[in-house]
Amino acid sequence: MISLLQAMTANNTDSLMLRDGKIYLVMTVVSIILVGLFIYVASIDKKISRLEQETKN
Amino acid sequence: MLKAKWWKVLSFFLLLYTCTYGFIVKVPKLDDRMRESIRNMFFHVPMWFGMMILFFVSLFYAIKYLRSGNPVHDVYSYAYASMGLVFGILGIITGAFWANYQWGSPWVGDPKQNGAAIALLIYFAYFVLRGSLIDTEKRARLSAVYNIFSFFMLFPTLWILPRLTESLHPGGQGSEGNPGINGKDMSANMRTVFYPAVIGWTLLGVWISTLNIRYQILKLKKEELL
Numbered sequence: 636m637i638s639l640l641q642a643m644t645a646n647n648t649d650s651l652m653l654r655d656g657k658i659y660l661v662m663t664v665v666s667i668i669l670v671g672l673f674i675y676v677a678s679i680d681k682k683i684s685r686l687e688q689e690t691k692n
Numbered sequence: 693m694l695k696a697k698w699w700k701v702l703s704f705f706l707l708l709y710t711c712t713y714g715f716i717v718k719v720p721k722l723d724d725r726m727r728e729s730i731r732n733m734f735f736h737v738p739m740w741f742g743m744m745i746l747f748f749v750s751l752f753y754a755i756k757y758l759r760s761g762n763p764v765h766d767v768y769s770y771a772y773a774s775m776g777l778v779f780g781i782l783g784i785i786t787g788a789f790w791a792n793y794q795w796g797s798p799w800v801g802d803p804k805q806n807g808a809a810i811a812l813l814i815y816f817a818y819f820v821l822r823g824s825l826i827d828t829e830k831r832a833r834l835s836a837v838y839n840i841f842s843f844f845m846l847f848p849t850l851w852i853l854p855r856l857t858e859s860l861h862p863g864g865q866g867s868e869g870n871p872g873i874n875g876k877d878m879s880a881n882m883r884t885v886f887y888p889a890v891i892g893w894t895l896l897g898v899w900i901s902t903l904n905i906r907y908q909i910l911k912l913k914k915e916e917l918l
Contacts, residue, residue: 659715665712669711677700683906683907683910
């Protein structure tokens, strides 16, 4: 994982992430947070669905 | 299995769009003070739009409860009001943070800031009222009535009074029209992000509200009240 990240930053993403005052870096950070939040909300949704199934049976 | 609904996916993609294109879309350079911070329009303002929409849904179910007496409607009303309040609190915190750099102080006593604070306090009282009643039916009925009152207090506090005096927010006395409805005050570029942002954040709020609703209903079933 770490070597993958190193490889990514060393090569192609470098030019994008360092461009325009590094705004793309901020954009990526915010997107990662957003994806994480949605995964969390979706997992709670799943847990509640499972409970609903159990109470139905 | 995740209770799949197309609008949950839509919410995700709209917010992903907001959080990516929102940073690179061309915004007008108004003055040296505002600069890039106008992009807060995609994050701070949708909190308030989302709050108003969720409070309206809460009002809808409060009235529905009074007509039906069905405890499920009370659960709906409560869940939407609490998510609306979360949006309101986030709105006021982000607003104060922005104001600190735009207006020089986190709280400048701007009429819309004060109005929003009063509106939120009125909604806080809704939860105080709920917490103070043990009898579930009495709690549901009284809080539904109070919910109607608190929603209609949004009219003076957020929609009328701030527009009658001078305000640092858009839409105060002296500026034309209603900035909440008249989108022409915003550049066309920004509108391509702003409206998707409002829909995206609101849908996320609806999603979290439905989770709360489903949890509360499960709880009622477990306590054999339903």
